[in-house]
Amino acid sequence: MTVLAATDLDRTLVHSARAAGTVVPGTVVCLERRGDVPTAMLSRRTAEDLAALDRRALWVPATTRSVTQYRRLALGRLGARPRYAVCANGGVLLVDGVADPGWEAEVRRRAASAAPIGEVARRLGASRQVDGCFLVARTTDARLDGLAPWCAGRGWRVDVDRDKVHVLPVSLTKGAAVAEVRRRTGAAHLLAAGDSPLDADLLAAADAGIQPVDGRLYASGWRADHIAVTSGRGVAAGEEIAAWLLAQAR
């Protein structure tokens, strides 16, 4: 039986220095840093479990990172080479590292009834386009007032993540992209892990999954009977999640 394990990355399996919690020096693997500061690290045990998961199941990273940001992660350091990866919150499906044109066309088709990204960018003001799929802006000012209802009327939605805001087409989800991978691979069983409201649809679609207790999704009150919750936080939660996925994939 093929098991597909689709996982968010940031604050689920990898953590920045700020989000990591207590870390024992010498026990972590750093996959990305900005200057001297780690922006994505995990414990050695998490790294080993992910490598084992990658061998035992079809591990599919599913991230809101752009393709460029995803490629910045030194996943090779895990000894894992996921064949499929979902980037841009489902907007890009990498197959052997290359953006899949069929999925790109499907994403465009699904977003066709929503307002064009340029119109939303004009309403939002200063913002960054992520792989042409959605927008990210800083949450520091009053531009957010009335934004959510304005977006809802145009097929877009808003997710406020601490100091930044994601503005995405309603149709742009990790769950849809992972469903496409499931369709292509014929995977019989779907496991999922994620920490944010942008992971909720993926978790909901899974046969079983896990979320960290220190995640925004958990803080929002989101629960489901088939979704476990970690007891640890930060890097320790990442370790629990990787071990849980590996055990479920046995």
Ligand SMILES: [Mg+2]
């Ligand atoms: Mg996350």
